[in-house]
Amino acid sequence: MKKSLVLTAIAATLAAPAAFAQSSVTIYGRLNVSAEGQKVGDGDRDNVIQDNASRIGFKGEEDLGGGMKGLFLIESGFDVSTGKSDPAGFWNRESWVGLSTRFGTVKLGNMSASEAYYATADWIGMHNHDTGTSSDALFGYIVTGALKNAVAYYTPSWGGFVGHLQVAEAQGASKSKLGAAALNYDRGPLHLGLGYEQHGDDKSTAVRAVYEWGAFTFGGYWDKVQGVSERDAWRLAGMYTLGNSEFHLNYGMTNDDDNIGDKSGASQWTVGYNYNLSKRTKVYAFYTKIDNDANVGYGTGIAGANFNSYAVGIRHNF
Numbered sequence: 001m002k003k004s005l006v007l008t009a010i011a012a013t014l015a016a017p018a019a020f021a022q023s024s025v026t027i028y029g030r031l032n033v034s035a036e037g038q039k040v041g042d043g044d045r046d047n048v049i050q051d052n053a054s055r056i057g058f059k060g061e062e063d064l065g066g067g068m069k070g071l072f073l074i075e076s077g078f079d080v081s082t083g084k085s086d087p088a089g090f091w092n093r094e095s096w097v098g099l100s101t102r103f104g105t106v107k108l109g110n111m112s113a114s115e116a117y118y119a120t121a122d123w124i125g126m127h128n129h130d131t132g133t134s135s136d137a138l139f140g141y142i143v144t145g146a147l148k149n150a151v152a153y154y155t156p157s158w159g160g161f162v163g164h165l166q167v168a169e170a171q172g173a174s175k176s177k178l179g180a181a182a183l184n185y186d187r188g189p190l191h192l193g194l195g196y197e198q199h200g201d202d203k204s205t206a207v208r209a210v211y212e213w214g215a216f217t218f219g220g221y222w223d224k225v226q227g228v229s230e231r232d233a234w235r236l237a238g239m240y241t242l243g244n245s246e247f248h249l250n251y252g253m254t255n256d257d258d259n260i261g262d263k264s265g266a267s268q269w270t271v272g273y274n275y276n277l278s279k280r281t282k283v284y285a286f287y288t289k290i291d292n293d294a295n296v297g298y299g300t301g302i303a304g305a306n307f308n309s310y311a312v313g314i315r316h317n318f
Contacts, residue, residue, distance in 0.1 A: 022063045023070075027318075029056035033080040034284075034313030038133060041305030049081040050311065052132035055093055061100075071098040071105070075112065093146065105154040114143040114180035115152070115164035116195025120206040120221045123193060124237045127248035127272035127286060133309045134270045134288035137299035138233045138254045140204035140225030142197040143168075143178050150178075160187035176200030189213065193221075202227030215241045230258035231265075248272040248286070254298070263293040285312045 032052035039045040057075030064070055075094040077086040086092045096109030113122075121139040122130050130136055150168035155161075161183065168178040178199050185192040193208035203226045210219035220236040235252030249271050257264040272286035289308040290299040297303045 023060060024062075025058060025060035027056070027058055030054055030315065030317050031080050032129070032131060032313065032315040034132065034311040036133060036309045036311040038307070038309040040300050040307050041302060050132055050313075051079040051081050052128060052313065052315070054078055054080045057094070067102040069100040071100055071107070072096070088145075096150075096152075102156065104156055107150075107152040107154075109150065111147045111150050111152060111166065111168075113145070114147060114178075114195070114197050115166055115182040116180040116197045116204070116206065117141070117143070119164070119182035119184050119193035119195040120208040120223065121235070123191065123208050123210055124219050124221055124235050124250065126217065126219070126237055126239050127246075127250070127270060127274065128284065128313075128315075133299075133307075133311065134272070134286050136235060136252065137268055137290050137307075138235070138252050138266060139221075140197075140206070140223050140229065140231075140233060142199050142202050142204040142225070142227075143180055147178060147180070160185050162186075170199075191219075200227070202229075217241075228259065231255055235268075244276045246272075246274040246276070248274070256293075257296070260295050262295075264295045266290060266292045266296055266298045268299070280317045282315050283313070284315065287311070 031054050033054065034050045034052060036050045037045050037047050055075055055077045057073060059073040062070040073094050073096055074091050076090050077093045078084065094110060094112045096107045096111060098105055098107035121136050125136055128134055147166055147168040150166055152164065152166040155163040164182040166180045170176050170178065176199055180197045183194045189212040191210040195206045197204045204223060206221055206223035208219065208221040210217065217239040221234060223233045225231050225233065231254050233252065233254035235250060237250035240247045251269040253265070253267045255265050256262060268288070268290045270286055270288040272284060274282050274284040276282045287308070287310050291306050292298055292300065292304055294304045297305055299307045
């Protein structure tokens with residue numbers, strides 16, 4: 001009798017986690033496409049349908065009890081203008097599995113970009129999520145594209161502060177590992193960020209500040225790049241909201257690159273307007289322009305060639 005009671009108690013204990021464990025899966029995504037008139041250098045203006053980092057993803061979590069959760073996320077980029085998935089791979093943007101505890105979160109896999117970028121430049125691309133032709137062309141992107149074969153750790157929130165650390169295996173011919181670290185602070189209207197990236201001898205250190213003041217939002221970053229490129233870049237951005245309307249303006253510059261010499265600086269500015277039809281859907285318009293000195297081609301890949309584009313678009317989140 002006693003043996004039977006003991007076995008019953010053990011079985012109930014082992015089954016307990018399954019009794020309260022809960023899991024959920026969410027399908028999400030973004031379709032963002034614009035009709036644009038793009039001009040590179042002295043060439044003719046091209047009229048194109050431009051995809052702006054559209055994607056679809058699946059994310060989920062399972063409550064494991066004791067403050068622990070199992071997490072996963074898989075996300076694929078695709079081109080709305082053609083319907084084709086990214087040639088880099090179907091789950092090219094993100095594919096990771098993680099474990100969240102009261103001591104922080106660990107993720108293993110493929111991550112869409114460095115947390116240093118998300119803590120700094122991404123915040124300042126308010127008008128169109130730093131995507132498409134009006135994305136920031138001057139920020140020091142040491143870690144470009146996804147961090148593959150990566151390990152990441154995210155701290156719990158301490159008084160508004162959250163820290164991030166990422167390490168990834170080297171990509172391409174380089175044998176140097178990729179690394180990124182970030183610190184974010186969010187409290188009321190003030191939002192601050194610090195980001196650091198390194199790939200071999202190439203480094204980028206950036207700071208960001210954003211402040212919300214009623215209908216106005218102001219922000220900016222400063223970025224120091226060292227290594228193959230030796231330069232400083234910065235950007236200021238502002239947004240004014242009026243009802244469903246948003247008015248945007250941002251301007252950025254980078255000085256001469258010490259490793260190139262004179263006439264290796266550039267500037268970029270964008271003016272934009274968004275009208276939010278709902279929390280998920282907006283229509284928008286913008287004009288963006290990159291002015292390159294004679295020895296650099298930011299945003300074009302052609303030394304001395306400038307770029308500008310007129311655009312109208314639609315974005316829908318789901």
